[in-house]
Every structure is written in structure tokens, then in C-alpha cells.
Amino acid sequence: MEKEIPIFHCEQEWKAFLERKTPQRIPGVWRGATNIGTCVSKWRDPRYLAEKIRDRPVKIHVSKEPNMDFKNKNFMYKDLNLKELILRASGLEKHSSYFIDSQELYYLRHIGDSPRGEKNNFYVQIVGTKRAIFWAPHSALDLYLEGDKSAVVDVNNPDPELYPKFLSAQKYIVDLEPGDVLFIPSLWFHNMEALSFGVAVNIFWKNLDDKLYDKKDVYGNKDLVPAANADRMLINIIKQLELLPQDYRDFYGRQLINKIKKKCLTHEI
Known part of the structure; x- marks a missing residue:
């Protein structure tokens, strides 16, 4: 069961969508956002990004599999300089030093310095394309959750014998393009699939009383x-x-x- 996420091309309609005060908030996309500056045109050149960004060691996920299993850990944590990561992940840098082998994939979750406990999220796709899949909070019992993670690793090809309820869970899908701003409401489950080398920026904020949030929540995904x-x-x-x-x-x-x-x-x- 699939539904498309609404896409707005008009800023006025986008603002009206965000201002709806209903408990059944859903994700939405503002396509061709006009207020995010020149990053869409400039950052698509990985060399420009590598040159301008402050270099620093970052901790990345390295895996041979495109679908990372955060339950069974089919990846390893490694340290790499940020500039080198950009050039490696974009395919521009030829190198012979691998963590696993020449087919390895890289994922950098964030480079922010400050912990965040926020729940609502603007996800700004700057470079590349990405497929976003969402499930509403009321679908939680169909997603085979173990803690804050789902046991379903490949959401596109789930095992029907192991995860029969997952197949019938209502999901919402949208393909993100450079310049898209995606609103992710709090509590919504989501899966991001990179369709090409990409860079995105998350903007989190708290929509509830500050004391309800865990002050040690680094990734913004701990329970209230x-x-x-x-x-x-x-x-x-x-x-x-x-x-x-x-x-x-x-x-x-x-x-x-x-x-x-x-x-x-x-x-x-």
C-alpha cells in the first residue's frame, strides 16, 4: 500500500501546509525552494565542496551492502578526513587504500558539533537524488521494531514469511531532487535510499516543552x-x-x- 507525499511548488501553499494544526500531520515537500541560497548549484561540484568545507576527522559507516543493518551491524565504524570522504564518495578520487574492498560504500550521518534532542525535522536535499519512504506513527506495530530500530533491513524486498504485517503497512513515498525541502513530522518512521552521491542538511527543532526531551540525545531519535x-x-x-x-x-x-x-x-x- 503506497501513497505519494504531497509536493508543493508555491511558497504560499507550502506555508499553509506547515501551519495546519492537526494531529495527523504528514510529510510534505517544497520543490524548488527559493530561500536556501546558492548551495544547490555550487555544492554539486564535489571539488568545490571539499575545498570550502573545514577539514576534520569524521566517523563514518563503511559497508559492502547498500542497506545498512543497524541491528546486526553489517558495517564498520571508521575515521576519515572529511575532504577525503567527499572525494571518495563522489567517485572523483582514485585510491588504492580501502577499509574493506573497492566496492565499499560510505555513509556520514552528521558533522554537527552540538547534541540535539529535537524531533521535527526539515531535510534539505542539496546534491543528488534520494528516495524517502515513510510510515505513520500508528503503523508502529507493523514495523517489527526492536527498540528504536526495525528488524526489516531491506524495506523494498521484505521477507513475507518473517514480516507479513510489514507488507500491508501503509507507506508514503517521494523522490527528492536537489533543492527540495522535506518536512518530517515527529514520530514518523522513515527510510532514506540514496539514488546517487548526495549531500543533505537536517534542521531539527523541538515542538514540545524542553523538559520532555532527553538532554543526552545526540541523534534526535530517543524517546521522550x-x-x-x-x-x-x-x-x-x-x-x-x-x-x-x-x-x-x-x-x-x-x-x-x-x-x-x-x-x-x-x-x-
Whole structure:
């Protein structure tokens, strides 16, 4: 089940889209954004980018696989100077020193200095093309989550026997072009697939009270503090229920599930 993400070509329509105060916010794209400067034309030359950017060691993901498995870690962490990374990843630099082999792929998650705990996100595609796939927060139980990661590595070809619910989960798709500004609402699950060498900029911000965010959240993907506390409490609740015989555990477990459904859920499970 696929839906297209709305694309706006008019700044007025884009602003109206962002100002909608509804709980069912969805991602959207402003195509051909006019207020992001000259980076789209200048940064497409990797040599220009490598020359202008401040060189520094960065920690990158290196893998032979295009789909990185953050659960089983089919990649390694390596250090590389930023300028060299740009030239390697763009294919402009010929080199014979590899971490794995000549087919290795590189991924740099961020170069920012400051930790961020923000949730809403503007994703600005500067160079290259990318396919963005999204799932709404209410699809969480269909995504086979383990902590903050999904067990599904290849979202384009999921194993139907291992992940049957994933196949029926509603997904939203858009192909990003240079100059696109993508709005990613908080709590939405997303997968980014690079279709070519690319550079993008994330702009995060907090839309809730500051005290709700984990101050040590580097990547902006940790649970809100009350949710993390509730998860720890749930672990203790489960331990208490495990002291009961199976039939009692089932009975009281269903009672608790029903209370959560009544108080918390806006969509049927």
C-alpha cells in the first residue's frame, strides 16, 4: 500500500501546509525552494565542496551492502578526513587504500558539533537524488521494531514469511531532487535510499516543552522522557505479572492492555 507525499511548488501553499494544526500531520515537500541560497548549484561540484568545507576527522559507516543493518551491524565504524570522504564518495578520487574492498560504500550521518534532542525535522536535499519512504506513527506495530530500530533491513524486498504485517503497512513515498525541502513530522518512521552521491542538511527543532526531551540525545531519535520512564515501569509490571500462573497472567495482562487502549490509542490495533 503506497501513497505519494504531497509536493508543493508555491511558497504560499507550502506555508499553509506547515501551519495546519492537526494531529495527523504528514510529510510534505517544497520543490524548488527559493530561500536556501546558492548551495544547490555550487555544492554539486564535489571539488568545490571539499575545498570550502573545514577539514576534520569524521566517523563514518563503511559497508559492502547498500542497506545498512543497524541491528546486526553489517558495517564498520571508521575515521576519515572529511575532504577525503567527499572525494571518495563522489567517485572523483582514485585510491588504492580501502577499509574493506573497492566496492565499499560510505555513509556520514552528521558533522554537527552540538547534541540535539529535537524531533521535527526539515531535510534539505542539496546534491543528488534520494528516495524517502515513510510510515505513520500508528503503523508502529507493523514495523517489527526492536527498540528504536526495525528488524526489516531491506524495506523494498521484505521477507513475507518473517514480516507479513510489514507488507500491508501503509507507506508514503517521494523522490527528492536537489533543492527540495522535506518536512518530517515527529514520530514518523522513515527510510532514506540514496539514488546517487548526495549531500543533505537536517534542521531539527523541538515542538514540545524542553523538559520532555532527553538532554543526552545526540541523534534526535530517543524517546521522550515520560515515554522512556513508562517503558521502564512496564518492564517492572511485566515482571510482576510473571509471578502469576499463565491463566491469571493472561487475564490481568488483557485488562492492562484494554486500559492503555482506552486512554492512549487513537487508532485501532
